Amino acid sequence: MGVAILSGVLASLESKHSINSHPQPKWESHTPGTVTPQTLDDDSLPSRFIACVSREESAKKLGAVFFNAGSLGRSVEIVCANNVQAARESNVVILWQIASTILSEPGMKDALAGKLLISILAGVTIAQLEAMVGPSTRVVRAMPNTPCKIREGMTVVSTLAPSDAHDLEREIILNIFSAIGRCRFLEEKHFDACTALSGSGPAFACIFLEAMADGGVMMGLPRAEALELAAQTLQGAARMTLQAGTHPAQLKDAVTTPGGCTIAGLLAMEDGRVRSTIARAIQVATERASELGQPAKK
Numbered sequence: 001m002g003v004a005i006l007s008g009v010l011a012s013l014e015s016k017h018s019i020n021s022h023p024q025p026k027w028e029s030h031t032p033g034t035v036t037p038q039t040l041d042d043d044s045l046p047s048r049f050i051a052c053v054s055r056e057e058s059a060k061k062l063g064a065v066f067f068n069a070g071s072l073g074r075s076v077e078i079v080c081a082n083n084v085q086a087a088r089e090s091n092v093v094i095l096w097q098i099a100s101t102i103l104s105e106p107g108m109k110d111a112l113a114g115k116l117l118i119s120i121l122a123g124v125t126i127a128q129l130e131a132m133v134g135p136s137t138r139v140v141r142a143m144p145n146t147p148c149k150i151r152e153g154m155t156v157v158s159t160l161a162p163s164d165a166h167d168l169e170r171e172i173i174l175n176i177f178s179a180i181g182r183c184r185f186l187e188e189k190h191f192d193a194c195t196a197l198s199g200s201g202p203a204f205a206c207i208f209l210e211a212m213a214d215g216g217v218m219m220g221l222p223r224a225e226a227l228e229l230a231a232q233t234l235q236g237a238a239r240m241t242l243q244a245g246t247h248p249a250q251l252k253d254a255v256t257t258p259g260g261c262t263i264a265g266l267l268a269m270e271d272g273r274v275r276s277t278i279a280r281a282i283q284v285a286t287e288r289a290s291e292l293g294q295p296a297k298k
């Protein structure tokens with residue numbers, strides 16, 4: 001997930017550099033009270049990134065993935081098994097592995113003092129994290145998803161109470177996560193559901209995507225074309241819902257010619273209880289997400 005976030009942030013700078021000659025509107029409103037940068041100022045994102053891993057093998061792999069950051073005016077340093085030093089040198093720390101181990105490393109509390117800690121850990125609550133860091137560390141939760149890698153992510157961030165200090169944190173958070181997709185603030189009590197719906201969601205969507213393509217293959221379409229048709233169709237339907245604000249039921253009805261083939265297919269889906277199966281998958285994943293940060297159930 002860390003690779004997806006950093007890749008997306010760097011890709012947002014790449015696109016900024018390539019559209020410089022065709023400036024677009026700077027802000028798009030999508031979330032009440034927030035704004036999304038369409039193009040980014042050079043100084044709206046950090047200039048230096050430190051990616052922490054625990055194994056040399058991963059460090060080598062990441063070095064190859066991010067070798068090009070210099071050309072975008074950014075530095076990406078890969079640090080292996082030295083989380084405390086990396087935290088000391090950072091202003092904002094994104095935590096994505098084993099809170100209890102990493103936050104209890106000697107010197108970590110001091111390294112995080114006065115800093116913003118953004119945890120993307122599923123199931124680990126703000127209260128649990130706050131108990132592991134000092135009182136001056138500001139803890140927020142974020143739940144991103146893998147499409148952040150291509151700047152089509154959905155990130156939910158735990159709400160911040162209004163205050164001057166929080167305004168800056170809010171801006172930092174929006175600059176990072178709006179650069180790689182949509183970013184929405186929601187109360188922490190919704191985080192397990194968000195983890196299931198948008199965090200795990202790409203996996204669920206891919207099952208549907210594969211199944212549609214399989215159906216096409218069953219009816220004689222070549223695999224590659226079947227996949228292309230299925231993916232673009234899902235993307236188109238999703239974009240019509242998001243961009244035009246059209247309700248999915250309206251979109252469905254608009255496709256469905258009386259006595260036609262769409263209604264035949266829809267009824268077959270209803271026979272297979274597709275809706276309740278998908279909705280129950282979100283329910284079960286939410287329940288599992290709530291157990292992830294709780295040692296007894298992990």
Ligand SMILES: NC(=O)C1=CN([C@@H]2O[C@H](COP(=O)(O)OP(=O)(O)OC[C@H]3O[C@@H](n4cnc5c(N)ncnc54)[C@H](OP(=O)(O)O)[C@@H]3O)[C@@H](O)[C@H]2O)C=CC1
Pocket residue numbers: 001002052053054055056058059081083096097098101102120121122143144145146199200
């Ligand atoms: N995958 C997803 O779509 C999403 C995941 N998340 C959350 O993100 C977290 C990570 O998930 P995911 O990316 O799938 O996991 P991965 O196993 O793919 O990645 C984990 C990364 O953390 C590094 N790491 C592990 N232990 C340490 C350590 N002690 N010190 C420094 N680095 C360490 C690993 O490096 P190394 O290989 O060297 O050990 C690796 O780069 C989870 O908490 C998950 O709940 C949240 C939203 C979506």
Ligand SMILES: O=C(O)[C@@H]1CCC=N1
Pocket residue numbers: 122195196199200
């Ligand atoms: O499967 C998981 O537990 C993580 C959290 C959300 C997506 N992946």
